[in-house]
Amino acid sequence: MISKLFDPQSVALVGASTKQGSVGYVILENLVTRFKGVVYPVNPKYDEVELWGRRIKFYKSILEIDAPIDAVVIATPAPTVPKILEEAGLKGVPVAIVVSSGFAEAGNVELENWTKAVAKQYGIRVLGPNCIGVYNAYTNFDTIFLPADRAGRPPPGPLALISQSGAVAAAIMDWAARRKIGLGLMVNYGNKIDITEVELLEAFAADDRIKVITLYIEGFKYPGEASRFLESVRKIVPKKPVVVYKAGRGRAAQRAVKSHTAAMAGTYEMYHGLFQQAGVIEASSVREMFDMAKALAYQPIPRGKRVLVVTDSGGMGIQAVDALEALGLEVPEVPESIANELKRELLPFAAVSNPIDVTGSATDEHYKIVLDTLLPTAFFDMALVVTLMQVPGLTKNLAEYIINSKKYGKPLVVVNFGGSELVQKFEDILEDNGIPVYPTPERAAKALWALYKYAEVKRKI
Incomplete structure (x- = not known):
């Protein structure tokens, strides 16, 4: 009734x-x-x-x-x-x-x-x-x-x-x-x-x-x-x-x-x-x-609490790590063998330890390399991706690379900050394809925490 x-x-x-x-x-x-x-x-x-x-x-x-x-x-x-x-x-x-x-x-x-x-x-x-x-x-x-x-x-x-x-x-x-x-x-x-x-x-x-x-x-x-x-x-x-x-x-x-x-x-x-x-x-x-x-609503539940952080801003990467660790999530280092592989593919001054800083000189492909290299591995359960689109080498095509990463079956959230038309279009494409976007690392981290928390609840109940 x-x-x-x-x-x-x-x-x-x-x-x-x-x-x-x-x-x-x-x-x-x-x-x-x-x-x-x-x-x-x-x-x-x-x-x-x-x-x-x-x-x-x-x-x-x-x-x-x-x-x-x-x-x-x-x-x-x-x-x-x-x-x-x-x-x-x-x-x-x-x-x-x-x-x-x-x-x-x-x-x-x-x-x-x-x-x-x-x-x-x-x-x-x-x-x-x-x-x-x-x-x-x-x-x-x-x-x-x-x-x-x-x-x-x-x-x-x-x-x-x-x-x-x-x-x-x-x-x-x-x-x-x-x-x-x-x-x-x-x-x-x-x-x-x-x-x-x-x-x-x-x-x-x-x-x-x-x-x-x-x-x-x-x-x-x-x-x-x-x-x-x-x-x-x-x-x-x-x-x-x-x-x-x-x-x-x-x-x-x-x-x-x-x-x-x-x-x-x-x-x-x-x-x-x-x-x-x-x-x-x-x-x-x-x-x-x-x-x-x-x-x-849109992301799978994770197997664990280890988070990969990818960013084109060192400052945003640090904020993301602070937020994640404050919530009890882990940001483990990239294994040395994989880090060496990333060094060969990314810019010489990129940081590859986690957070991975592809730097302000990054292109769309640099994000793709990181996601395709690390998300399929057993070392990470989730990913927080910071995409400051003010960086000149980035285009809205980056959204396609992030969306394609859904095939790895791991939760992924994006931090996107700004007010330009490019920023808004980029965000709309991601959201329309089930990738949650947040304006700050703290809010994105809390979203990943909720996914981990729900995974824990399901395991207990």
């Missing part, structure tokens, strides 16, 4: 509006102009209106719709929600997304409990209230009430996001859209009077479109949720990685969590221990969560 939450064929929008800028207007525009299914706007104020170049029929209530409805989106004042859910129950609607706010997060616990009771009486699964709902990039089912010109919609892709905060979810979507990160599914669950992050995790784990699940969490709400989370996620992570960012770590932040989504923040140490037991990969920021998720 919960699958109707992400992939409905027909949707009723209660609170649909013709008033520009209103919540009901934005959601209606999303659904009417892009959604691939059938939309039934519900608002007793209207009969038929002209919007977006088409005639749109409005219904007085859900009960007036003479067709099956997979999901109802409710965007009306909080006190009206229980009655609307009752009508949805009489209609046989299996899933409701309650966008409306003004429940327990605003002190109206009794109203929230009443809403929950009505939904339970009629067997309706409820997402929310106080949420922005669902975004499905594959079908354009989109209940986000923020205009697309302000909050971008990312393209389809292998990442899924579950977020306790609606504003954070929207900001992540906008950020992902600007960077062309494939965020296929997003759900914000708000006050979670019914559907929880555990059920959402299990649904995404069973979805073949999704390779990595990301989770932004502020705190569990009910007793027993932590144990259910642990039990569920331990079954998921051997199949798919789960990357979590827990907000609300300090005492003041925990107060904010309680007022935001009526959740119990708990101590950060408790959550940290829970994540370690569950086998999730923990991020320290939203950006880091997606840096790691991007690598996990």
Whole structure:
């Protein structure tokens, strides 16, 4: 039944509006102009209106719709929600997304409990209230009430996001859209009077479109949720990685969590221990969560933690080694016999010990020589490649050599820094072919650490 939450064929929008800028207007525009299914706007104020170049029929209530409805989106004042859910129950609607706010997060616990009771009486699964709902990039089912010109919609892709905060979810979507990160599914669950992050995790784990699940969490709400989370996620992570960012770590932040989504923040140490037991990969920021998720979605998991560093900048190479070693990864020296071979092929002043510095006089072919010589060997499990394209001997053809290195079956990430058209084109080619690109060695190193961490988790669980 919960699958109707992400992939409905027909949707009723209660609170649909013709008033520009209103919540009901934005959601209606999303659904009417892009959604691939059938939309039934519900608002007793209207009969038929002209919007977006088409005639749109409005219904007085859900009960007036003479067709099956997979999901109802409710965007009306909080006190009206229980009655609307009752009508949805009489209609046989299996899933409701309650966008409306003004429940327990605003002190109206009794109203929230009443809403929950009505939904339970009629067997309706409820997402929310106080949420922005669902975004499905594959079908354009989109209940986000923020205009697309302000909050971008990312393209389809292998990442899924579950977020306790609606504003954070929207900001992540906008950020992902600007960077062309494939965020296929997003759900914000708000006050979670019914559907929880555990059920959402299990649904995404069973979805073949999704390779990595990301989770932004502020705190569990009910007793027993932590144990259910642990039990569920331990079954998921051997199949798919789960990357979590827990907000609300300090005492003041925990107060904010309680007022935001009526959740119990708990101590950060408790959550940290829970994540370690569950086998999730923990991020320290939203950006880091997606840096790691991007690598996990497109790169193979490594056999070990030995990293080859190739760079055309000695300084960047040193930074990369510092970052890798700080994370517990290894940067072993190149064996002498292979180092001698590289000396014959590279420029006389190139450094061949690891990091391998092909220098600012490098050409595309120098990178190819290093990668083709060392990646097939058993001495390295992963590679971090720094490509400062300001070097005159490099061209966008270098991307082809790096992409071809995928044949060795080892994780590879690239550090590419700059703002020129060449830099951007080079980065786009790599990303389009599944090679994650990062602007700093530290971020690239953390991505490789996530791959190694997930390999360790799979071995243990």
